[in-house]
Amino acid sequence: MMSEIRVFSGIQPSGDMHLGNYLGAVRQWVENQGKGKQNFYCIVDLHAHTILRDSQELRDNTRSLAAMLFACGLDPNISTIFIQSQVRAHAEACWLLNCVTPLGWLERMTQYKDKKDKLNSISAALLDYPVLQAGDIILYDANEVPIGEDQKQHVELSRDIAQRFNNLFGETFVLPEPIVLDIGARVMNLSNPLSKMSKSFQENDGGVVGLLDSDAEIIKTIKRAVTDSGNEIKFSADKDKAGVNNLLGIYKVITGKSVENVEKDFEGTKGYGVLKEKVGEIVVDTISPIRAKYQEFMSDPSELDRLLEIGAENARSISEPKVMEMKNKMGFI
Known part of the structure; x- marks a missing residue:
């Protein structure tokens, strides 16, 4: 047994x-x-x-x-x-x-x-x-x-x-x-945050971050992420805030921080530019070493x-x- x-x-x-x-x-x-x-x-x-x-x-x-x-x-x-x-x-x-x-x-x-x-x-x-x-x-x-x-x-x-x-x-x-x-850990499409990030989206959709994307491509994709007309960086159940929720969710999962501590990191920040910048940085830091190891395996x-x-x-x-x-x-x- x-x-x-x-x-x-x-x-x-x-x-x-x-x-x-x-x-x-x-x-x-x-x-x-x-x-x-x-x-x-x-x-x-x-x-x-x-x-x-x-x-x-x-x-x-x-x-x-x-x-x-x-x-x-x-x-x-x-x-x-x-x-x-x-x-x-x-x-x-x-x-x-x-x-x-x-x-x-x-x-x-x-x-x-x-x-x-x-x-x-x-x-x-x-x-x-x-x-x-x-x-x-x-x-x-x-x-x-x-x-x-x-x-x-x-x-x-x-x-x-x-x-x-x-x-x-x-x-x-x-x-x-x-x-x-x-x-x-559910990541949504950055162009359409009401839909899951998926391989089925076309390459030119612009809402998918690939693990083989360059650092510059990752930053560009996240900078273009759909948000809303507000400027408060907090988790919300409001569908209109789905884009901000998605970015905060990515930040939360990668950093391992609680909801409270994630929101504290952006306390006093107005506008979503800083949010996108920080999310872009941690995603690049996560994906870049994976991409390098991938190239090693593919070359052997x-x-x-x-x-x-x-x-x-x-x-x-x-x-x-x-x-x-x-x-x-x-x-x-």
């Missing part, structure tokens, strides 16, 4: 990482290493193909994301960092779990319904990817899955699939629990491959015996 809690997180290689990815998830992953839990961080490239992508673009994005995760501080000596498609058990487990998953469970998924309405043509993979996601999680008997609020339904489905398999074939999987990440492909193979080997050592257990219980010879 496992004594250590296991944590599973996945991230798609769908474009360059931005400040929202880092503060909202990856920085917390880094900080939670070595705290008595086994952490698994998976680059879910199989999920990326639910909407077909250019093959070279996917390869480039996958390697770039791996380099960025290591540059941010994920340590292969403490955590298991691997590429999904390099561990065959994920694809095999998906098929086995398909056999026990009712179609209706997949058709009710909110994200599937949203995308189905927006796309002219959809693949079977788009409908089925929650089953692959369930396999990603339960193959490792993950106890916890850190997520944003919008992913809660998917982890609940993973629990349902695991429970159904257990009921049909005997106790096999741990039932995972969704752990909703600190809402304080063999070292990057070596680190990824360490993670893949560890993932295989856990997931392959689990698939064999599944097959034996289901009657495969």
